[in-house]
Amino acid sequence: MEDRSDLKDLGYDAFFESSLDPSRPELTPARVIAEHRASYKVTGKTGELTAKITGRLQFQASAREDYPAVGDWVAITEVDKKTAIIETTLPRKTLLKRKYSDKQEIQVIAANLDKAFIVEAVDRDYNLNRLERYLVLARDAEISAAVVLNKTDLISFDELDLKIRQLRERFPDTPVLTTSTKTETGIAGLADSIQPGKTYCFLGSSGAGKSSLINRLLGDDRIRTKEISLASGRGKHTTTTRQLYILKSGGIVIDNPGIREVGIADAALGVQDVFDEIADTAQRCRYSDCTHTHEPGCAVREAVRDKKIDEQKLTHYGKLKKETEYYTMTDYEKRKKDRKFGKHIKKILKQMKDKGL
Numbered sequence: 001m002e003d004r005s006d007l008k009d010l011g012y013d014a015f016f017e018s019s020l021d022p023s024r025p026e027l028t029p030a031r032v033i034a035e036h037r038a039s040y041k042v043t044g045k046t047g048e049l050t051a052k053i054t055g056r057l058q059f060q061a062s063a064r065e066d067y068p069a070v071g072d073w074v075a076i077t078e079v080d081k082k083t084a085i086i087e088t089t090l091p092r093k094t095l096l097k098r099k100y101s102d103k104q105e106i107q108v109i110a111a112n113l114d115k116a117f118i119v120e121a122v123d124r125d126y127n128l129n130r131l132e133r134y135l136v137l138a139r140d141a142e143i144s145a146a147v148v149l150n151k152t153d154l155i156s157f158d159e160l161d162l163k164i165r166q167l168r169e170r171f172p173d174t175p176v177l178t179t180s181t182k183t184e185t186g187i188a189g190l191a192d193s194i195q196p197g198k199t200y201c202f203l204g205s206s207g208a209g210k211s212s213l214i215n216r217l218l219g220d221d222r223i224r225t226k227e228i229s230l231a232s233g234r235g236k237h238t239t240t241t242r243q244l245y246i247l248k249s250g251g252i253v254i255d256n257p258g259i260r261e262v263g264i265a266d267a268a269l270g271v272q273d274v275f276d277e278i279a280d281t282a283q284r285c286r287y288s289d290c291t292h293t294h295e296p297g298c299a300v301r302e303a304v305r306d307k308k309i310d311e312q313k314l315t316h317y318g319k320l321k322k323e324t325e326y327y328t329m330t331d332y333e334k335r336k337k338d339r340k341f342g343k344h345i346k347k348i349l350k351q352m353k354d355k356g357l
């Protein structure tokens with residue numbers, strides 16, 4: 001048998017080895033490290049290759065899950081030094097996936113994960129309900145999870161302490177790590193919790209610091225990171241594709257774009273009850289394109305002043321609107337969307353309830 005010990009650092013083991021078809025010795029195992037529009041990037045014994053799936057595999061695939069995903073082990077034939085053909089996907093140990101909020105379609109996040117790090121920034125974006133959604137995703141996939149509270153440099157020690165205690169109370173079985181990529185506090189602890197040959201997925205909302213953390217683990221600034229732009233309100237995701245990285249210490253980490261739908265579903269929890277109220281109140285604003293921030297005759301801000309609408313919820317509502325690219329629409333569309341969006345949120349909530357989420 002061929003020596004594949006050099007694949008161990010990529011996470012290869014007896015489980016995958018036993019899945020290789022012995023009648024096809026020309027096939028070699030490789031791991032999917034990135035997925036592009038029409039091709040994959042895989043890495044194996046001979047380094048990185050650009051790979052395409054066979055027509056047969058394409059033909060046989062009926063669902064999203066049937067295609068290779070980042071983290072998958074695939075059996076390839078090498079065409080030349082740079083390219084390969086993916087013949088099959090080897091059976092998976094785990095598959096992290098989720099349903100799109102309004103479709104029945106499945107979104108595959110990554111395969112063969114040992115652990116999910118749920119990254120949550122402790123500053124203004126902090127949200128326990130959203131955190132819980134990620135924990136549920138991991139639990140459903142039978143992947144262990146740990147919470148990484150990042151950006152600890154932005155709050156006081158007491159504030160952090162309170163957050164940790166709240167987390168322990170609500171999720172007693174979930175380990176909590178604290179980090180700051182600015183001061184490097186906790187980075188060593190995070191690195192220590194990563195074992196060679198095991199695969200870790202970084203999840204969390206856009207701007208939480210997933211890529212920054214992975215850069216610190218890699219020891220360089222390979223991955224682009226960026227301040228979230230609230231002003232532009234769109235195209236905020238800095239990381240746009242999943243990518244697998246191999247640490248010098250042997251651990252394997254996967255960077256993900258922040259998941260949009262999780263944000264919306266979560267926001268729906270807090271916003272749903274006030275959504276109709278805000279949309280209805282907005283009908284009485286002087287300007288039809290009122291942003292409820294500074295305009296005179298804004299009925300929404302008046303309601304906030306009168307404590308009829310919670311100020312925080314209004315902020316949340318505004319963010320949510322931006323997230324759905326509300327501001328790219330015409331006024332007429334906005335008005336229509338206000339109604340539709342309220343319904344949409346109700347639908348998501350119902351779906352989540354039906355699924356027991």
Ligand SMILES: Nc1nc2c(ncn2[C@@H]2O[C@H](COP(=O)(O)OP(=O)(O)OP(=O)(O)O)[C@@H](O)[C@H]2O)c(=O)[nH]1
Binds near residue numbers: 211212224225
């Ligand atoms: N103050 C502070 N800022 C941080 C920390 N970690 C990351 N940031 C900043 O937060 C911003 C977003 O970080 P990213 O690493 O791009 O966040 P991300 O989770 O990868 O975001 P997406 O790729 O959009 O999903 C950047 O401006 C980082 O410099 C931290 O520990 N403290």
Ligand SMILES: [Mg+2]
Binds near residue numbers: 210211255256257
């Ligand atoms: Mg990123």
Ligand SMILES: [Zn+2]
Binds near residue numbers: 282286292295299300
């Ligand atoms: Zn207004």
